[in-house]
Amino acid sequence: MKQKYAVLVLLVLIAASGMTSFHSYRATERLVEDDMSQALTLALDEQQSDVINADTIKVFNSYLQLEELRGQALLAVDTKQKGFCCEARCSAATIFSMSEQRPALALWMLAMLWATFCFFQRRKEMPLLTGMLQYGNLRYSESESRFFNAKGEYVKLTPMQQQLMEMFFHSPHYMLSKAEICDTLWPKKDDASETLYTLIRRLKPIIESHSNLKIEVDRGKAYELKVK
Numbered sequence: 516m517k518q519k520y521a522v523l524v525l526l527v528l529i530a531a532s533g534m535t536s537f538h539s540y541r542a543t544e545r546l547v548e549d550d551m552s553q554a555l556t557l558a559l560d561e562q563q564s565d566v567i568n569a570d571t572i573k574v575f576n577s578y579l580q581l582e583e584l585r586g587q588a589l590l591a592v593d594t595k596q597k598g599f600c601c602e603a604r605c606s607a608a609t610i611f612s613m614s615e616q617r618p619a620l621a622l623w624m625l626a627m628l629w630a631t632f633c634f635f636q637r638r639k640e641m642p643l644l645t646g647m648l649q650y651g652n653l654r655y656s657e658s659e660s661r662f663f664n665a666k667g668e669y670v671k672l673t674p675m676q677q678q679l680m681e682m683f684f685h686s687p688h689y690m691l692s693k694a695e696i697c698d699t700l701w702p703k704k705d706d707a708s709e710t711l712y713t714l715i716r717r718l719k720p721i722i723e724s725h726s727n728l729k730i731e732v733d734r735g736k737a738y739e740l741k742v743k
Contacts (some may be wrong), residue, residue, distance in 0.1 A: 535618050554578035557578045567590050672721065679691075
């Protein structure tokens with residue numbers, strides 16, 4: 516899987532975990548508010564007074580249907596409005612502890628597992644820098660017989676393209692004569708000019724799209740791998 520898709524999957528899992536957690540929290544928050552509101556209304560009706568005292572708190576707790584709220588909900592007086600208004604409040608930590616967070620936690624753990632898998636997969640795919648030939652930002656691993664771009668991604672080449680690129684990398688000045696290439700790649704062919712032309716034509720865009728290198732022709736007699 517390409518790196519951008521792996522990151523996209525990770526972001527989707529993290530976002531899904533966050534949204535699931537938030538949705539559960541909000542649903543629990545509404546449930547808590549409704550329970551506290553009805554408990555406060557019943558407690559004040561029974562007391563027939565807006566004054567909060569120890570008995571109000573005891574009656575309020577007895578009317579709470581959610582067991583987790585008893586002893587956690589707070590009664591306060593709102594003085595911002597005209598007159599006094601009793602309010603029931605609850606901390607965010609209490610609401611969060613009451614909400615169903617297991618699905619969100621499962622998604623979060625899945626995201627962490629995916630991130631761990633991608634990390635080790637990336638390390639596995641990254642070539643070792645030791646024992647490698649490099650020209651420009653293109654690397655060649657002799658142990659794996661593979662070319663890698665600057666991101667450590669494997670550059671796919673046909674067998675002939677691979678062999679020609681290996682010849683370039685093993686050439687002292689990254690330059691090969693036409694005769695040298697033809698004699699190595701097509702030793703039994705009398706005239707491989709057209710075949711070589713086709714090979715170079717198809718190899719050029721691959722090399723240029725995966726590196727800062729290019730293949731230049733010197734009067735049709737030699738080919739040179741150069742940094743752009």
